[in-house]
Amino acid sequence: MQNFNIEKSTLLYSESIKYISGGVNSPARAFRSVGGNPIFIKRAKGSKIYSEDGIEFIDYVCSWGPMILGHAHPRIVKTLKNIIEDGTSFGAPTDIETKLASLIVKMVPSIEKVRMVNSGTEATMSAVRLARGFTGREKIVKFCGCYHGHGDSFLIKAGSGALTLGVPDSQGITKGTASDTIVANFNDIDSVKTVIKGIENQVAAVIVEPIAGNMGVILPENGFLESLSKLTEDNGIILIFDEVITGFRVSKGGAQQLYNIMPDLTTLGKIIGGGLPVGAYGGRTEIMDYIAPDGPVYQAGTLSGNPLAMHAGYETLLALSEEGFYEKLEEKSKMLEEDISENSEKLGIKIQYNRVGSMATLFFSENRVKDFTSATNSDIEKFKNYYHLMLKMGIYLPPSRFESTFISSAHSEEDIETTVKANYEALNLLK
Numbered sequence: 001m002q003n004f005n006i007e008k009s010t011l012l013y014s015e016s017i018k019y020i021s022g023g024v025n026s027p028a029r030a031f032r033s034v035g036g037n038p039i040f041i042k043r044a045k046g047s048k049i050y051s052e053d054g055i056e057f058i059d060y061v062c063s064w065g066p067m068i069l070g071h072a073h074p075r076i077v078k079t080l081k082n083i084i085e086d087g088t089s090f091g092a093p094t095d096i097e098t099k100l101a102s103l104i105v106k107m108v109p110s111i112e113k114v115r116m117v118n119s120g121t122e123a124t125m126s127a128v129r130l131a132r133g134f135t136g137r138e139k140i141v142k143f144c145g146c147y148h149g150h151g152d153s154f155l156i157k158a159g160s161g162a163l164t165l166g167v168p169d170s171q172g173i174t175k176g177t178a179s180d181t182i183v184a185n186f187n188d189i190d191s192v193k194t195v196i197k198g199i200e201n202q203v204a205a206v207i208v209e210p211i212a213g214n215m216g217v218i219l220p221e222n223g224f225l226e227s228l229s230k231l232t233e234d235n236g237i238i239l240i241f242d243e244v245i246t247g248f249r250v251s252k253g254g255a256q257q258l259y260n261i262m263p264d265l266t267t268l269g270k271i272i273g274g275g276l277p278v279g280a281y282g283g284r285t286e287i288m289d290y291i292a293p294d295g296p297v298y299q300a301g302t303l304s305g306n307p308l309a310m311h312a313g314y315e316t317l318l319a320l321s322e323e324g325f326y327e328k329l330e331e332k333s334k335m336l337e338e339d340i341s342e343n344s345e346k347l348g349i350k351i352q353y354n355r356v357g358s359m360a361t362l363f364f365s366e367n368r369v370k371d372f373t374s375a376t377n378s379d380i381e382k383f384k385n386y387y388h389l390m391l392k393m394g395i396y397l398p399p400s401r402f403e404s405t406f407i408s409s410a411h412s413e414e415d416i417e418t419t420v421k422a423n424y425e426a427l428n429l430l431k
């Protein structure tokens with residue numbers, strides 16, 4: 001085992017907190033929910049990240065999802081090097097935007113037209129504005145524990161960092177905005193029917209992570225998404241699938257392809273940027289033509305569709321379109337699930353390993369985790385200890401029990417075996 005000395009990271013953190021709020025540019029990075037201070041990363045290659053202290057980790061954060069090809073993939077690096085000399089942003093259309101857009105339309109079943117933005121947050125904010133403009137209605141329904149970026153309308157019972165910090169309702173959001181967001185329970189169609197009863201014709205959109213990834217991974221139960229699709233259709237409500245994580249992650253066409261459901265609008269992010277800042281939203285032409293300059297709903301962006309991000313996204317989507325890509329990812333992910341489950345059975349530690357393809361969460365819980373309540377009932381102390389034990393053994397997991405781990409095409413069988421061994425040792429120490 002490597003010498004686990006994080007003195008340099010600790011020093012760098014003490015500097016960063018002087019100049020950056022909380023020392024980090026996104027709260028989930030701050031290790032607040034597991035204790036200790038964050039590890040500063042110097043570089044990454046393939047399945048590995050290397051800290052400023054010189055420690056090598058097998059990385060299961062994958063930049064919180066985007067790095068499905070692993071870090072510094074030769075194809076992406078080569079492309080970026082080649083094009084950077086031609087300029088990095090023009091504020092005018094480029095052909096690569098059309099190329100990426102047409103590839104997205106080809107891959108994601110429900111998308112006929114798409115608009116590029118710079119983050120998942122922008123994508124969801126814009127999609128909701130579009131849904132409101134299109135329907136002429138104001139309210140939206142979201143699910144408890146689902147995270148849709150940090151737009152005001154979504155920071156009501158949100159997941160991810162907001163959940164970890166225990167501030168489900170952020171300060172700084174007006175009562176008016178909050179009152180337009182209605183919260184229902186994931187995997188509970190009756191809760192949706194109840195909250196919209198009598199105000200069906202005021203609801204513009206229902207937004208959902210078709211596979212929840214921000215209260216840990218939670219699978220949609222049989223029939224939940226189908227019922228949601230029917231309920232929204234019957235009431236003229238726009239169904240938005242937030243596929244910022246699941247898009248290009250669980251299949252080429254995302255969760256909508258996996259479960260064969262056509263939402264009205266889809267939001268994308270993470271993987272479509274290939275590691276650069278990109279988001280997108282798309283859907284039926286009839287709805288998408290409501291956006292400016294064709295339609296009355298305004299949305300714009302100085303750096304939207306910038307050539308570096310578009311090229312990185314395009315090359316990423318081409319790479320994962322190759323024959324057998326998702327099958328290989330599934331094989332490795334399944335191997336990890338089976339071996340970890342075997343470890344826990346051998347050691348008599350009750351866990352729930354929720355997984356769809358290469359996204360998964362290990363919950364320390366005796367009961368099935370199927371919604372926000374069962375996720376928050378998982379054992380936090382066990383998770384904290386497990387987290388630090390794994391970290392010391394060179395396994396870099398997301399520093400919160402409400403996040404998904406990700407496997408990339410760069411993870412090797414050897415990486416998986418090393419991880420399974422570390423998991424055995426950690427679980428054994430937790431007994």
Ligand SMILES: *Cc1c(COP(=O)(O)O)cnc(C)c1O
Nearest residue numbers: 119120121147148149244245269
């Ligand atoms: C990460 C995430 C977002 C926000 O994307 P950012 O690029 O961080 O703004 C939105 N929705 C889901 C489901 C996410 O996981």
